[in-house]
Amino acid sequence: MCGIVGYIGKRQSSSVIVSCLKRLEYRGYDSAGIAVIGNGGIEVRRCEGKIANLEEELKNKPCSGSTGIGHTRWATHGRPSLTNAHPHVEGSIAIVHNGIIENHIELKDDLMKKGAVFKSETDSEVIAHLIYSFIHGENLDFEEAFRRSLRLLKGSYAIAAIKEDEPHKLIGAKRECPMIVGMGKDEYFLASDIPAILEYTRDIIFLDDEEMVAIGRKLPVFKNLKGETVSKESRFIDWTPAMAEKGGYRHFMKKEIFEQPRAIIDTIRGRVSKENGDVWFEYVNIDEEKLKSIKKIFIVACGTSWHAALIGKFMIESLCSLPVEIDIGSEFRYRKPIIGADSLFIPISQSGETADTLAATKLAKSLEATVVSICNVIESSIPRASDGIIYTHAGPEIGVASTKAFTTQIVALYLSALYLARRLNLLTPDDIRERIAGLVKVPSHLEAILESEAKTERIAKKYFKSQDFLFLGRGINYPIALEGALKLKEISYIHAEGYPAGEMKHGPIALIDENMPVVVIALKDGSYEKIMGNIEEVKARGGRVIAVAFEGDEDIGKKVDDVVFIPKTEPLLSPILTVVPLQLIAYHIAVLRGTDVDQPRNLAKSVTVE
Numbered sequence: 134m135c136g137i138v139g140y141i142g143k144r145q146s147s148s149v150i151v152s153c154l155k156r157l158e159y160r161g162y163d164s165a166g167i168a169v170i171g172n173g174g175i176e177v178r179r180c181e182g183k184i185a186n187l188e189e190e191l192k193n194k195p196c197s198g199s200t201g202i203g204h205t206r207w208a209t210h211g212r213p214s215l216t217n218a219h220p221h222v223e224g225s226i227a228i229v230h231n232g233i234i235e236n237h238i239e240l241k242d243d244l245m246k247k248g249a250v251f252k253s254e255t256d257s258e259v260i261a262h263l264i265y266s267f268i269h270g271e272n273l274d275f276e277e278a279f280r281r282s283l284r285l286l287k288g289s290y291a292i293a294a295i296k297e298d299e300p301h302k303l304i305g306a307k308r309e310c311p312m313i314v315g316m317g318k319d320e321y322f323l324a325s326d327i328p329a330i331l332e333y334t335r336d337i338i339f340l341d342d343e344e345m346v347a348i349g350r351k352l353p354v355f356k357n358l359k360g361e362t363v364s365k366e367s368r369f370i371d372w373t374p375a376m377a378e379k380g381g382y383r384h385f386m387k388k389e390i391f392e393q394p395r396a397i398i399d400t401i402r403g404r405v406s407k408e409n410g411d412v413w414f415e416y417v418n419i420d421e422e423k424l425k426s427i428k429k430i431f432i433v434a435c436g437t438s439w440h441a442a443l444i445g446k447f448m449i450e451s452l453c454s455l456p457v458e459i460d461i462g463s464e465f466r467y468r469k470p471i472i473g474a475d476s477l478f479i480p481i482s483q484s485g486e487t488a489d490t491l492a493a494t495k496l497a498k499s500l501e502a503t504v505v506s507i508c509n510v511i512e513s514s515i516p517r518a519s520d521g522i523i524y525t526h527a528g529p530e531i532g533v534a535s536t537k538a539f540t541t542q543i544v545a546l547y548l549s550a551l552y553l554a555r556r557l558n559l560l561t562p563d564d565i566r567e568r569i570a571g572l573v574k575v576p577s578h579l580e581a582i583l584e585s586e587a588k589t590e591r592i593a594k595k596y597f598k599s600q601d602f603l604f605l606g607r608g609i610n611y612p613i614a615l616e617g618a619l620k621l622k623e624i625s626y627i628h629a630e631g632y633p634a635g636e637m638k639h640g641p642i643a644l645i646d647e648n649m650p651v652v653v654i655a656l657k658d659g660s661y662e663k664i665m666g667n668i669e670e671v672k673a674r675g676g677r678v679i680a681v682a683f684e685g686d687e688d689i690g691k692k693v694d695d696v697v698f699i700p701k702t703e704p705l706l707s708p709i710l711t712v713v714p715l716q717l718i719a720y721h722i723a724v725l726r727g728t729d730v731d732q733p734r735n736l737a738k739s740v741t742v743e
């Protein structure tokens with residue numbers, strides 16, 4: 134996700150836009166830029182890296198004008214670079230964009246056939262060319278050209294645009310990405326988020342999907358894509374700036390837990406075709422003969438990403454009938470793995486910079502394995518060392534404890550398994566369609582779980598003084614037991630262990646008493662009877678059990694002390710749901726214990742040392 138800003142009013146737009154962008158830097162910080170309508174036309178300044186670099190650029194080369202747009206980038210298509218930095222300009226048009234234009238390739242091809250020359254690798258640039266082509270090819274005015282362009286776009290967007298010879302006009306629009314309109318005194322703002330403009334105004338109008346706003350000398354005019362005027366009410370926002378950075382949430386971690394539905398939608402977007410019954414990855418171009426020669430798959434990662442890897446094993450082995458070996462980065466790199474040209478090596482990393490995973494990746498490459506990485510940060514070290522890349526589109530994950538990166542990694546692994554199984558002719562297009570239909574329901578299931586947050590808060594209040602926790606799961610939910618334990622220990626500093634439920638009797642059962650809560654993932658799937666047996670074993674020894682179970686399970690409530698219900702879903706997708714109550718329980722326990730939730734002691738967001 135990126136941050137976008139537009140300004141039109143009585144002040145110098147460049148200083149206002151930069152100050153607004155600074156408050157959006159948490160949305161992305163690969164590159165930044167600004168376009169202002171000055172006396173000599175549109176002036177553009179761009180930089181790689183953070184907003185501070187843009188400020189430096191503007192100090193050296195100031196630009197003046199009272200109408201402008203700005204952008205801070207989180208790269209999704211096209212590496213972080215100056216040429217890919219927004220704003221994108223075509224002739225008299227400058228635009229900034231947040232979102233993913235799914236059909237940018239076909240739009241770009243059509244425009245290039247008409248002579249358009251593209252300068253960047255991004256999907257966003259196509260928007261500037263479209264608006265320009267409607268103005269100069271069909272003689273439409275700026276607003277109509279903008280509207281016609283929007284109707285051609287598939288995917289998500291929040292766009293702000295200006296036109297060189299219309300300094301008194303600023304246009305914005307949105308679909309599935311946030312955009313607000315700030316109603317100042319004789320000045321107006323467009324922004325991705327409330328934090329950006331709170332210092333200037335608290336009177337906000339929220340644009341809805343498929344709406345656009347044209348701001349000129351008079352009040353903003355809101356229209357739908359048919360050109361019909363729509364009326365909008367402004368709201369007064371009583372947030373503090375500090376709260377606003379986190380979108381009203383107390384911590385980035387909580388915000389990122391609640392961003393998971395959107396992050397999953399963005400990770401699926403543009404990669405599944407119900408029409409063709411297939412899955413597609415933009416940065417994976419391995420020929421099918423090579424894929425068919427793969428005899429073994431390795432998935433290697435650290436920490437939470439390793440837990441995702443363990444889940445990927447279940448997905449790929451059951452859908453692709455290929456052996457999958459999982460390892461921790463720091464272990465893989467020091468052993469003699471049986472790996473070679475017939476192996477596919479999948480490193481998983483949110484940051485793309487974890488030293489142990491990077492070293493393992495380089496070792497695998499040196500042994501001639503094909504490397505396809507799953508990563509959240511474009512052009513980071515691990516993707517750059519890979520033959521193919523599957524980016525999770527989770528947006529920047531600021532909280533040290535990984536949440537939305539984890540669930541999007543699981544989605545990326547599921548899509549990978551479908552991709553491979555289709556190419557190995559193990560799944561038909563109809564099979565793929567059926568599985569995609571199940572996958573696209575996950576975000577709404579997550580929304581339902583997030584709505585039951587109060588239950589997890591009550592559980593946290595009941596157990597937050599405990600000094601030890603045990604998390605138990607079977608099968609594909611054993612890695613979720615590990616992840617639940619890791620979330621709790623790393624942000625609350627409580628000792629917590631994840632264990633295969635079947636292993637409890639081989640040791641950990643000695644720990645069971647009323648002082649050590651036991652969290653059990655008890656889904657009505659193949660192992661339910663056995664899990665219920667484990668719960669009985671805990672209860673028989675005076676232990677207290679917190680269960681995560683499917684809605685409609687009328688038995689579990691009688692056997693355990695507390696239960697959080699989740700919507701039913703198919704086994705391979707259940708980890709995406711079962712982890713969320715555990716994230717929330719860990720979060721609320723940490724808050725009650727007064728720890729630094731976003732930056733826990735001793736931890737770093739990316740462990741770039743061995």
Ligand code: AGP
Pocket residue numbers: 435436437438481482483484485486487490533534535536623737738739740
């Ligand atoms: C997860 O909550 C931890 N912060 C940590 O285990 C993390 O998953 C691990 O360091 C791997 O990081 P990566 O995904 O960026 O490679």
